[in-house]
Amino acid sequence: MALLEFNDKGIYCPTADVYIDPWKPVERALITHGHADHSRWGHKHYLCTESAKPVIRYRLGDVQIQSIRFGEQVTHNGVKFSFHPAGHILGSAQIRVEHQGEIWAVSGDYKLEDDGLSEPFEPVRCHTFITESTFGLPVYRWKEQAKVFEDINAWWQKNKADRKVSILTAYALGKAQRLMRGLDESIGPIFTHGAIENTNQVMRRQGVRLPKAKRVSNKFKKEDYIGGMVIAPPSALNAPWMRKFKPLSIGIASGWMALRGARRRRAVDRGFVLSDHADWNGLNDAITATGAQRIIVTHGYTSIFTRWLREERGLEAYEAQTEFEGELSEINETGTEE
Amino acid sequence: MKHFADLYTQLDQTTKTNAKVDALARYFEQADAEDRLWTVAILSHRRPRRTVNSTLLRTWAAEMAGIPLWLFEESYHIVGDLSEAIALALPRQQTENPRSLTYWIEYIKSLGQLEEGEKKEQITSAWNSMGYTERLVFNKLIMGGFRIGVSQKLMVRALSQYTGIDENILAHRIMGNWDPAETSFESLILTKDPLEDISKPYPFYLAYALEDDPEELGGPGEWLAERKWDGIRGQLIVRKDELFVWSRGEELVTDKFPEYHPLAGLLPNGTVIDGEILPFKDGKPLTFNDLQTRIGRKNVTKSILKKVPVAMMAYDLLEWQGEDIRHYPLHERRLLLEQLMENHPAGGVLLLSKTVPFSQWEVLAEERNNSREHHSEGLMLKRKDSEYKAGRKKGDWWKWKVDPLSIDAVMIYAQRGHGRRANLFTDFTFAVWDGDALVPFAKAYSGLTDKEFREITTWVRRNTRERFGPVHSVEPTYVFEIAFEGIRASTRHKSGVALRFPRISRWRKDKPVREANTLEELQKILEVYKG
Numbered sequence: 001m002a003l004l005e006f007n008d009k010g011i012y013c014p015t016a017d018v019y020i021d022p023w024k025p026v027e028r029a030l031i032t033h034g035h036a037d038h039s040r041w042g043h044k045h046y047l048c049t050e051s052a053k054p055v056i057r058y059r060l061g062d063v064q065i066q067s068i069r070f071g072e073q074v075t076h077n078g079v080k081f082s083f084h085p086a087g088h089i090l091g092s093a094q095i096r097v098e099h100q101g102e103i104w105a106v107s108g109d110y111k112l113e114d115d116g117l118s119e120p121f122e123p124v125r126c127h128t129f130i131t132e133s134t135f136g137l138p139v140y141r142w143k144e145q146a147k148v149f150e151d152i153n154a155w156w157q158k159n160k161a162d163r164k165v166s167i168l169t170a171y172a173l174g175k176a177q178r179l180m181r182g183l184d185e186s187i188g189p190i191f192t193h194g195a196i197e198n199t200n201q202v203m204r205r206q207g208v209r210l211p212k213a214k215r216v217s218n219k220f221k222k223e224d225y226i227g228g229m230v231i232a233p234p235s236a237l238n239a240p241w242m243r244k245f246k247p248l249s250i251g252i253a254s255g256w257m258a259l260r261g262a263r264r265r266r267a268v269d270r271g272f273v274l275s276d277h278a279d280w281n282g283l284n285d286a287i288t289a290t291g292a293q294r295i296i297v298t299h300g301y302t303s304i305f306t307r308w309l310r311e312e313r314g315l316e317a318y319e320a321q322t323e324f325e326g327e328l329s330e331i332n333e334t335g336t337e338e
Numbered sequence: 339m340k341h342f343a344d345l346y347t348q349l350d351q352t353t354k355t356n357a358k359v360d361a362l363a364r365y366f367e368q369a370d371a372e373d374r375l376w377t378v379a380i381l382s383h384r385r386p387r388r389t390v391n392s393t394l395l396r397t398w399a400a401e402m403a404g405i406p407l408w409l410f411e412e413s414y415h416i417v418g419d420l421s422e423a424i425a426l427a428l429p430r431q432q433t434e435n436p437r438s439l440t441y442w443i444e445y446i447k448s449l450g451q452l453e454e455g456e457k458k459e460q461i462t463s464a465w466n467s468m469g470y471t472e473r474l475v476f477n478k479l480i481m482g483g484f485r486i487g488v489s490q491k492l493m494v495r496a497l498s499q500y501t502g503i504d505e506n507i508l509a510h511r512i513m514g515n516w517d518p519a520e521t522s523f524e525s526l527i528l529t530k531d532p533l534e535d536i537s538k539p540y541p542f543y544l545a546y547a548l549e550d551d552p553e554e555l556g557g558p559g560e561w562l563a564e565r566k567w568d569g570i571r572g573q574l575i576v577r578k579d580e581l582f583v584w585s586r587g588e589e590l591v592t593d594k595f596p597e598y599h600p601l602a603g604l605l606p607n608g609t610v611i612d613g614e615i616l617p618f619k620d621g622k623p624l625t626f627n628d629l630q631t632r633i634g635r636k637n638v639t640k641s642i643l644k645k646v647p648v649a650m651m652a653y654d655l656l657e658w659q660g661e662d663i664r665h666y667p668l669h670e671r672r673l674l675l676e677q678l679m680e681n682h683p684a685g686g687v688l689l690l691s692k693t694v695p696f697s698q699w700e701v702l703a704e705e706r707n708n709s710r711e712h713h714s715e716g717l718m719l720k721r722k723d724s725e726y727k728a729g730r731k732k733g734d735w736w737k738w739k740v741d742p743l744s745i746d747a748v749m750i751y752a753q754r755g756h757g758r759r760a761n762l763f764t765d766f767t768f769a770v771w772d773g774d775a776l777v778p779f780a781k782a783y784s785g786l787t788d789k790e791f792r793e794i795t796t797w798v799r800r801n802t803r804e805r806f807g808p809v810h811s812v813e814p815t816y817v818f819e820i821a822f823e824g825i826r827a828s829t830r831h832k833s834g835v836a837l838r839f840p841r842i843s844r845w846r847k848d849k850p851v852r853e854a855n856t857l858e859e860l861q862k863i864l865e866v867y868k869g
Binding site: 260 | 352405409412417422
């Protein structure tokens with residue numbers, strides 16, 4: 001019996017009878033982070049890190065959530081579980097699973113670059129590493145974030161000079177706050193879409209320092225937005241909500257923007273390549289750092305990345321089917337619909 | 339190259355026409371004369387001959403990136419553009435290249451005579467000296483396919499902004515066969531008399547579709563109507579006893595239509611006729627599909643000449659006795675055309691597109707309704723005193739097509755069929771332009787022949803960009819005419835419309851992807867035909 005296995009509900013530890021990031025309702029769920037494809041509705045007990053808890057609580061409401069410190073251990077039927085920083089968003093963790101000397105680690109989503117907001121990624125030594133592969137192709141290689149923010153601020157500055165409103169879309173949880181912290185507040189006021197401001201409030205309450213932002217509302221007039229920066233979730237793109245900001249310039253901040261086709265299909269003015277996922281080098285470095293000989297590849301360019309690990313890096317690598325989405329919803333890209 | 343790479347970035351970062359024109363005009367100001375001319379050449383689809391094939395480029399790129407070839411190929415599949423995939427995969431380089439665009443074009447041209455090993459050295463050392471965008475542009479120069487959302491029309495507008503020369507004159511000067519290596523910006527753009535080059539065609543005057551009631555065009559007496567023939571728009575030139583035939587796509591097609599060759603001796607020198615290259619047999623036109631069977635062929639065989647002979651249906655006379663008469667009013671040009679044809683009979687190869695007489699718009703509307711019986715697509719309305727303009731212009735010429743319930747759309751997704759068609763891609767999603775984005779609006783499964791399905795299947799396999807389960811997203815490349823029976827508003831579809839019985843009516847290989855219809859045009863059809 002393997003220490004962890006993939007079944008139709010999620011990543012399952014049969015010995016301990018717990019699930020990691022299950023996508024169907026289960027009794028006991030260990031949650032790597034608060035994004036919707038990893039922390040879903042309907043479980044009986046949730047366990048996550050202390051810094052991930054407030055947002056998960058906010059999202060899921062009155063459910064039974066326990067929290068744990070990074071590095072602290074919890075034991076179920078002799079299996080030891082501990083949470084280690086994944087650097088993906090605030091509170092995101094890799095989950096280390098140990099039983100009778102055998103160690104597995106589940107990455108959840110992760111990135112290696114320190115974004116100044118998430119607890120920085122720490123490699124977990126293990127025998128088997130379950131990794132994501134959202135950007136598991138050699139064409140995805142990120143610039144350091146300081147450079148990306150220079151571009152974003154320059155774009156904002158120019159829009160301001162043209163008397164336009166800048167609209168930047170990003171996930172409400174994680175990316176939005178990362179962006180806000182990278183903005184040069186001296187350029188102009190920052191506005192936030194309600195969904196983002198709600199998340200901001202949760203984070204502010206837990207002590208995260210975020211720049212001042214005004215929630216978009218009817219109390220502002222059209223002129224108030226001119227020269228400002230509006231942070232909005234991807235779903236707001238093309239919604240009637242956008243009308244009040246004309247004239248505007250729209251940018252998307254996402255790893256997918258590395259490809260010109262992906263950017264142009266969305267018909268936005270600018271695409272900024274900024275991701276909370278590891279790029280090609282990041283994935284490879286992370287795998288090396290675990291020392292693992294066995295790699296199980298989940299969501300992303302699964303089959304290609306698995307083949308790379310197996311043929312070129314001589315690792316024992318497998319693909320696994322999950323219902324994780326990576327960064328897909330950030331650009332509204334699901335299935336056959338655009 | 340930095341200048342040109344910056345221009346590329348600027349053009350790529352905006353979807354606004356004016357911003358593109360401004361960026362280009364600014365570039366023309368800053369660039370030196372050689373680069374300026376090459377930019378005009380590239381943006382009017384004139385590229386240096388390819389000196390390195392793409393297989394070699396892929397191999398070297400993978401090697402330099404330190405990845406196996408299969409992984410590069412997979413990446414390329416997903417990126418969808420080879421130039422871009424290479425630029426993304428190569429190791430990062432923080433350099434900016436001081437060399438000019440012209441330098442790199444000459445560099446690429448000079449590779450032609452080299453051995454493979456030497457080519458590799460040249461290419462990889464070039465890559466090593468460039469940053470991301472420069473590499474992208476360099477690769478595109480090697481491979482062609484410079485699609486950056488700048489039409490020739492926009493380029494001419496920018497050129498006009500920069501030189502102060504009228505757009506129509508510029509459009510004419512850059513027509514036809516010229517090579518930047520053999521001319522200069524000064525002589526081609528600024529001073530040249532276009533008629534020195536005997537093969538040079540005039541820019542085509544293209545009509546917009548009529549959407550309003552023709553009543554609004556004014557008195558019927560001011561207008562001339564003729565059938566809109568369904569072939570390929572062409573220009574027939576006889577100068578110095580030589581014949582040249584150009585298609586609307588600015589392609590010299592003289593060799594493809596030997597039927598026209600006797601005209602060199604039959605028509606007087608200094609004659610340019612605007613007309614339709616029309617498949618024509620036993621006194622009536624054949625279909626466009628018939629014509630397609632001979633367009634793609636390298637060799638025009640006797641049997642195809644017999645099966646699908648062509649005639650030239652003459653619409654207009656642009657040059658008469660060696661004089662550019664495009665500024666004459668249409669009725670005068672027509673008269674000269676009729677006289678010319680009377681005096682120089684061409685034995686059935688040259689036909690006059692007859693006018694459709696009418697005194698009231700209602701009468702003409704009836705004529706339009708029976709267009710199909712005449713094997714035509716509808717009517718053309720031309721103001722009798724109109725001059726022959728350059729490019730697509732509103733006002734004086736209108737096309738009034740018979741069946742408005744069709745739209746030219748871009749294929750963006752393909753899926754395999756079922757049963758008998760399981761190994762073919764037969765289910766397609768089509769999109770129309772919304773600015774620079776493609777908005778899907780219909781799926782269609784039928785309308786192509788088995789042969790066409792096989793052809794598109796091979797193409798889809800090679801041009802898949804991403805896979806979502808069974809659905810392949812493909813590089814937007816091909817335009818299809820989608821016919822449908824009805825249209826209604828729909829909140830379930832992103833396009834805002836749902837079509838009844840959409841099917842492919844034909845594969846518009848003749849139409850560049852940028853010329854597919856727009857969402858606005860689709861919504862206009864909805865406005866007119868909903869209910």
